[in-house]
Amino acid sequence: MVKVKLWGSLRQFADDQEWVDVDASNFKELLDQLSHLYPALRPKIERGVSLAVDGVIYRNAWFTQISDENEIVLMPYMVGG
């Protein structure tokens, strides 16, 4: 089980929780589980999200390993100029 932090405007789609518990060992499993547990999150996840693991931002990287030792924060998918 890992704890994932959702940003404010996502919480309404996950029973108003800031932190959700998800059974996942990598980013892909995390996204699949989130979509499964909270189907209302799916549109945003499908449009793209990033993941911060211990402060390092990953934009895609499905196989990024995560565990309950990590701080895991969901972030919007980002681009630059």
Next chain:
Amino acid sequence: MKTNHIQTTINGDVTEFLCNADESLLDVLRDRLGMTGAKEGCGTGDCGACSVTLNGRLVCSCLVLGVETEGAEIQTIEGMANGDNLHTLQRVFLEEAALQCGICTPGILIAAKSLLEKNPNPTDTEVRYWLAGNLCRCTGYDKIIKAVQTAAAEMRGA
């Protein structure tokens, strides 16, 4: 539209071309003579990327008609280096990284050369005002001004 036959001297070479009455010198250089060193950033004389000298005077070639150049002496960026010897300004611009994307560079070099021919020892403020008609969006002008001053000092010493 009637085409006009024009004879000029460009970078020391006698050059003949045909052009329509509404064609700018910039269009002639780029489209008829294949000299694409002068760039079109605006077509309205606001950016200076198309700078050339016409009878020794710094002009935006987008504001000069091709038909106005009969008998004129034109200098463009293509004529600034002497064979494989870069002009001091060109060399110093490279040494001091006075360009990033490089699109404004031909116009700025032509304008800076024109300044130093008139005023070999300008102040920073004089350089900044002389180059105020040449827009650069990458560098913030800092390294350009410094490079012009380095080249000016070197040219005065030579």
Next chain:
Amino acid sequence: MALDTPKRDFKIVGTRVPRPDGIDKVTGKAAYGADITATGMLHGRILRSPHAHARIISIDTSAAEAAEGVKAIVTSADFATPDDAGIRDIRDNCLALDKVLYDGHAIAAVAATSKSAAKAAIRLIRVEYEILPHVTDVDAAMKPDAPIVQSGRAFESVPAGMSQNVHSHVEFGHGDLDAGFANADKIIERTFKTAATHQGYIEPQACMANLGADGRGELWCCTQGQYMVRENCAAILGIEASQLRVTSSEIGGGFGGKTTTFIEPVALALSRKSGKPVKIVMTREEVFRATGPTVSTSMDVKIGMKNDGRITAARAELRYQGGAFPNHTVEFGAQAAFAAYDLAAVQTLGWGVMTNRPKEVAYRAPGAPTAIYAVESVVDELCQQLNLDPLDVRLLNAARKGTLSAYGPTFNEIGLVATLEAAKNHPHYTAPLGENQGRGLSCGFWFNFGGNTCVSLNLNSDGTVGVVEGNPDIGGSRASISMMAAEELGIPYDKVRTVIADTTSLGFNDVTDGSRVTFAVGLATIEAARAAKNEMCARVAKLWGIDTDAVQWEDGSVKPAGPNAGEHAPMSIADIAAIADETGGPIAGHHEVNADGAGVSFGVHLVDTEVDPETGATTVLRYTVFQDAGKAVHPDYVEGQMQGGAVQGIGWALNEEYIYGDDGLLQNASLLDYRVPVASDLPNIETVILEIPNPGHPYGVRGVGETPIVPPLAAISNAVSRAAGIRLTELPMSPPRILHAITQRRDG
């Protein structure tokens, strides 16, 4: 990913070598977007909407088709239907579908045998419009009864009952705001507005397209990403990506504005229809009316502070309009707003809004400069009112390693405190000021990205090296990539040549954005060089008849790893290259990665301004940029990014704005009326580079390109507000606006 301690001892990285494309760029030989011709080419020209918002009833092209020299005319009917919603929006921006959504929106295009014939033919196209009400202001567009730009585009996060122009909503933050504000000694709440600005690249968009009826094509264009152009165009034209080869020209500036497509699908459609190559070059007026400005904004910021300068709570609400299509820019602004602060209670709300303006395109750290402008203005005003030193207050509240960031994660290694201390210790900070002068400062922040990257590194038979990478060189990256390859291989810089691949020569590369190239392409280059070194070691070990681990790489040569490996003279890269044929064939290394770990970037800007109380005109007297570069690979180009970004920000603060009339038409679509900073507006821009290594890069590199545009808006506004003796809350701070504020203060 290399997460071991970054290398800090360099021979080539950190020096100021000449750039490989330099001579072509100072002699006029470099080929930019508009600089090539093709045999038999036609000239394309685009018809644009004269209305801010209208339904297209009909388009009659018959007279134009019959005109002299006209070979093809296209409309949106000539495009396919991409699967991807984002690319469908790009398509509908390239040629309008059933409505024109802004002044300048493209409707149809002509290819003709000359520029003048194409220009004349455009005027013969008859479009019948039903004019619709329009809205160009962000606050007006959010009102429930505002004219609707597009219906049904709101994302699920937008609460019911809002105007359909509101397409997105985000919220970030943590902590108890009410308790935080209750605990404050002083609370300031202000509303800010900023105008839309344009990237202002000096080279207008230009391309040359050649597409056959069989769907095979070639495209030459100035772009920040040839692979992005290929994906967009293939989807919009309904052809296969493999059949479209896109070659990026030299690029005359982008700053984010060339991370999308405008004319390329149109030129391809015209070429396919006419059977000839088609060149399209935008005019400057088209660039302003129809390509990417950034957002305009309306923002509320409220911050509470103790008498000692500690921030107790902070809240921002951002309203960003990004033109006629949905975008995500407000998400980045909302995350970046308070990134520089260690806050117990913080909340940022963001609203993304559509208006009848051009489709917003990324502009250097998209979304961040405006949000941080509002936040840093309020922090400065609190410092003034509580009589506190603005740098000390920022140091007291600065985010550092272990800070829970306002956007969610806990910060790892960041360089903000070191950057603030560098500013505090710089002579600029304590230099005396005269009458009507003021000093301002601001922090800035950007995320920085890595992204999809491919590099191939080939060893030539004479021992020199070719590097092939897939990102257009927008400001010296071929030099920095060659430097990193030479550093890793231990050979001189001039033995390496780096070229930019077309889309068939490497796998997919993300666009040149997010300050990613020196970081991600550099990382892939170093890994590709390491792969080549491993191969060279294996070849030499085989030659010497010893195990691969009995040889080692040192100073550009393969040597025995120790006395037990036997007596062997070291072999240089040139020695190994000379026998490549006999030892197994050509030697190369390559690396493909979706790079992460770019490392966030902070900067601090200090500026002195003088405001003329009679005219409201501002003079920028002195400007210093402090920024963490991780490792400055080529310091000249790092300084150049810092200086160029600062000056773009100065323009944003003082001059630049999109001005719309009540008719919804853009009033200043020229470089005369949209005034970017010129040389005589500016002082020298001093730079101080800090190097706090990024653990995510083998050499510790951080992206540097975007952060420098973030602080100038607030730094200048704070300096002007102190000089003028009144707080300014709207950008640009043009002389009339400043004069008005001064007059109001005088009149009480």
